[in-house]
Amino acid sequence: MFSGEYNHTIDAKGRLIVPSKFREQLGNEFMITKGLDGCLFVYSNEEWENIEKSFREKPLTSKDARKFMRFFFAGACSCEVDKQGRILIPNNLREYAGIDKDVVSVGVLSRVEIWSKEKWLDSSDYDDMDEIAEHMAELGFGI
Secondary structure, X not given: OEEEEEEEEXXXXXXXXXXXXXXXXXXXXXXXXXXXXXXXXXEEHHHHHHHHHHHHOOOOOOHXXXXXXXXXXXXOEEEEOOOOOEEEOOHHHHHHHOOOOEEEEEEEEOEEEEEEHHHHHHHOXXXXXXXXXXXXXXXXXXX
16 A cells, blocks of 8 residues: 655656655556546556556446547556656656656555656645545545
């Protein structure tokens, strides 16, 4: 399980330090792709295989399913951690997420999310958490 929030900067070549806590769980090679809300999603290879299997079982007759598969898988790539604990984030993914310098890496259960710091701060408005918690309870989630 991934948890925690870490601030880093991305270098001019597009390399980002992966927090050691995340590297321990991800291993030296893992998958990165376009995420929702304008961030990037990072998955261990094991979790990625589970996702692929799940998508293979979905019917291609659904236009939304086809469109989401294109969005999710077309930008996906494998990343390898270098000796300094960094990964190279491809330019197309950096552009999608608006990442140019300051980055926030966030652990979210089965994945890591990589955000531009600006987008992270903009999305971190938690004034409506009581209302959201009520909706989550309706879905069967409790804390």
